Amino acid sequence: MTMTDSLTAPNSLRTQPDDRGHFGQFGGRYVAETLMPLILDLEKEYRAAKADPEFEEEFQYLLRHYVGRPNPLYYAQRLSEELGGAKIYLKREELNHTGAHKINNCIGQILLAKRMGKTRIIAETGAGQHGVATATVAALFNIPCTIFMGALDVERQQPNVFRMKLLGAEVRAVESGARTLKDAMNEALRDWVANVHDTFYIIGTVAGPHPYPELVRDFQSVIGRETREQIMEAEGRLPDMLIAAVGGGSNAIGLFHPFLDDKDVEIVGVEAAGYGLETGQHAASIAGGFPGILHGNKTYLLQDEDGQITEAHSISAGLDYPGIGPEHAWLNDIGRVRYEPVTDKEALEAFQRLCRLEGIIPALESSHALAAVEKIAPTMGKDKIIVVNLSGRGDKDIFTVAKALGVEI
Amino acid sequence: MTADRISSTFARCRDEGRAALVTFITGGDPTPADTGAMLDALVAGGADLIELGMPFTDPMADGPAIQAANLRALGAGTKTADILAIATAFRQRHPHVPLILMGYANPMIRRGPDWFAKAAKEAGVDGVICVDIPTEEDQELGPALRAEGLHFIRLATPTTDKARLPAVLQGSSGFLYYVSVAGITGKQQAAQASIEAAIAHLKSGTDLPVAVGFGIRTPEQAAAVGTVADGVVVGSAIIDIIAAHGAAAAPHVQDYTASLRAALEQKEVAR
Numbered sequence: 001m002t003m004t005d006s007l008t009a010p011n012s013l014r015t016q017p018d019d020r021g022h023f024g025q026f027g028g029r030y031v032a033e034t035l036m037p038l039i040l041d042l043e044k045e046y047r048a049a050k051a052d053p054e055f056e057e058e059f060q061y062l063l064r065h066y067v068g069r070p071n072p073l074y075y076a077q078r079l080s081e082e083l084g085g086a087k088i089y090l091k092r093e094e095l096n097h098t099g100a101h102k103i104n105n106c107i108g109q110i111l112l113a114k115r116m117g118k119t120r121i122i123a124e125t126g127a128g129q130h131g132v133a134t135a136t137v138a139a140l141f142n143i144p145c146t147i148f149m150g151a152l153d154v155e156r157q158q159p160n161v162f163r164m165k166l167l168g169a170e171v172r173a174v175e176s177g178a179r180t181l182k183d184a185m186n187e188a189l190r191d192w193v194a195n196v197h198d199t200f201y202i203i204g205t206v207a208g209p210h211p212y213p214e215l216v217r218d219f220q221s222v223i224g225r226e227t228r229e230q231i232m233e234a235e236g237r238l239p240d241m242l243i244a245a246v247g248g249g250s251n252a253i254g255l256f257h258p259f260l261d262d263k264d265v266e267i268v269g270v271e272a273a274g275y276g277l278e279t280g281q282h283a284a285s286i287a288g289g290f291p292g293i294l295h296g297n298k299t300y301l302l303q304d305e306d307g308q309i310t311e312a313h314s315i316s317a318g319l320d321y322p323g324i325g326p327e328h329a330w331l332n333d334i335g336r337v338r339y340e341p342v343t344d345k346e347a348l349e350a351f352q353r354l355c356r357l358e359g360i361i362p363a364l365e366s367s368h369a370l371a372a373v374e375k376i377a378p379t380m381g382k383d384k385i386i387v388v389n390l391s392g393r394g395d396k397d398i399f400t401v402a403k404a405l406g407v408e409i
Numbered sequence: 410m411t412a413d414r415i416s417s418t419f420a421r422c423r424d425e426g427r428a429a430l431v432t433f434i435t436g437g438d439p440t441p442a443d444t445g446a447m448l449d450a451l452v453a454g455g456a457d458l459i460e461l462g463m464p465f466t467d468p469m470a471d472g473p474a475i476q477a478a479n480l481r482a483l484g485a486g487t488k489t490a491d492i493l494a495i496a497t498a499f500r501q502r503h504p505h506v507p508l509i510l511m512g513y514a515n516p517m518i519r520r521g522p523d524w525f526a527k528a529a530k531e532a533g534v535d536g537v538i539c540v541d542i543p544t545e546e547d548q549e550l551g552p553a554l555r556a557e558g559l560h561f562i563r564l565a566t567p568t569t570d571k572a573r574l575p576a577v578l579q580g581s582s583g584f585l586y587y588v589s590v591a592g593i594t595g596k597q598q599a600a601q602a603s604i605e606a607a608i609a610h611l612k613s614g615t616d617l618p619v620a621v622g623f624g625i626r627t628p629e630q631a632a633a634v635g636t637v638a639d640g641v642v643v644g645s646a647i648i649d650i651i652a653a654h655g656a657a658a659a660p661h662v663q664d665y666t667a668s669l670r671a672a673l674e675q676k677e678v679a680r
Binding site: 020028029030031032033034035036037038176177182183186189190193194196197292293294295296298301303305306307308309 | 465466467468469470471472473476480483488489513514515516517518519540541542543545546549563564565566567568569570573577588590591592593596
């Protein structure tokens with residue numbers, strides 16, 4: 001089924017957002033007036049690009065020859081046998097160039113930037129994965145690039161900071177607020193508002209003002225489209241369940257979106273529960289937050305009774321954000337996707353199990369999805385199929401994991 | 410109509426042949442208990458309209474000075490209830506000075522837009538400026554404010570071109586706040602010529618008074634902008650004084666405000 005089919009199908013869940021960028025009550029364009037004309041322009045350009053076969057052709061060419069797509073849908077036999085229930089397939093996004101799904105979106109957005117004649121790129125990053133992916137495409141397209149990163153994250157993620165610099169990006173350490181991802185995004189917005197004429201902001205997840213949640217989703221949906229074809233080839237049918245970790249939620253929506261209208265496919269998003277929901281130190285915006293407005297969109301946010309944003313915590317820097325993409329907020333409210341919390345501890349255990357059973361070191365983000373698989377798969381019959389998004393590789397996380405396990409390296 | 414302190418204030422300033430002085434401070438900076446004295450100092454110094462900032466953890470449109478003021482206020486435990494109490498007390502002390510709440514959407518809508526509009530009205534507030542609710546998202550706050558008779562004051566910017574202006578003006582009342590720089594608060598000032606051109610452009614679409622802000626720090630700058638605008642907004646420079654002197658800042662704030670007012674009074678408003 002193509003995008004055009006879904007747009008004409010009545011009652012499709014794949015036709016969101018509406019023309020004002022709303023997913024039900026969520027999404028929208030909550031930005032300073034300075035940015036409004038720019039965002040309206042971006043939307044117009046995106047519509048034109050989407051309808052342009054040459055744009056699609058260049059996007060597909062780069063995904064194939066530069067990113068290395070399609071990546072495999074791999075049957076994890078030993079993990080499946082160990083858990084003793086459903087057959088588990090891993091969508092191997094970690095095999096992409098730069099080691100995660102982030103590059104899919106960056107390729108799409110840099111092509112948009114080029115199309116719009118922008119001569120400078122900015123991006124925010126938490127753990128540094130989106131920063132590295134952005135610096136990568138900026139190098140490829142020879143466009144100067146500035147990455148905003150919380151000063152605390154700069155300290156915690158030195159290898160990625162060095163990678164970005166090797167790729168020619170300027171890394172700006174953000175000293176405001178708690179000096180993490182949220183503050184990096186504030187600072188990127190401040191930069192953008194002051195440089196609207198020449199700068200393109202490559203947002204790394206399905207959040208921010210419309211049309212970002214939509215266009216990032218569209219660029220990431222290659223994950224779900226490939227998965228459909230690959231599972232049909234391997235099993236001759238669609239899976240019974242999809243599972244993916246959700247921070248902002250771009251790897252998850254990329255896998256989920258092409259399946260939203262397949263009522264028999266159960267869909268589970270996994271939020272980071274940090275030290276546990278009851279401790280208040282987590283990053284589970286749906287389980288522990290309320291609807292509110294931040295960074296250009298309305299969505300579930302971690303906040304206090306006065307609407308002040310509270311700090312998120314997760315062992316996984318990529319999930320350490322107090323919000324979630326607006327389409328996820330909507331999919332939760334309409335009951336199409338179920339969102340489950342997984343703690344740091346559970347994710348660490350799943351991380352180690354995948355290393356030992358399958359010889360794959362998963363990212364801590366993806367380990368949250370794997371931990372949910374470990375809980376759910378044993379309750380399902382051996383004839384059932386789960387696809388889990390292995391969104392990134394864990395090489396970047398070995399220092400964090402070693403520390404958590406009390407190992408000095 | 411007693412409710413419309415904003416229009417009558419701009420009218421009075423026009424009659425006096427000068428631009429209105431609009432001053433901004435962050436509520437709760439350095440502490441909620443100190444804010445009343447700072448507001449009194451602004452009025453005593455000659456401020457015509459007051460913008461009271463509602464602190465927010467993530468002030469995306471603000472430069473370092475106002476970011477720090479937000480953090481000081483929140484660090485001192487400032488709650489929404491404190492801001493409303495500060496407004497209520499101000500209104501009792503100053504029955505005629507327009508008071509505008511300025512801030513970001515999330516703290517304003519947390520308990521629902523109707524709750525916020527009603528609470529602001531009861532506190533004696535005249536209008537609201539919300540940085541991150543553009544016309545396209547008016548439903549989030551606009552109807553609730555208008556139902557309480559509060560002005561929803563919109564921002565126009567250098568990127569607000571001819572095609573965009575009608576959208577900005579839709580549902581806008583009180584005055585129009587022209588953000589003279591595409592950027593954050595407290596940074597560089599726009600060139601006088603660009604401000605003049607922008608005001609002419611805005612005036613072609615509305616009869617609302619136009620106040621100009623962002624980057625105005627000195628009496629000389631205020632006087633120059635005052636020759637072409639109906640109002641001059643000063644924020645970060647006052648915040649810097651509060652940052653430097655803390656709870657003892659009030660007399661310094663008053664002196665500085667008086668210097669701005671004196672500068673405005675020396676100039677005829679060219680029409």
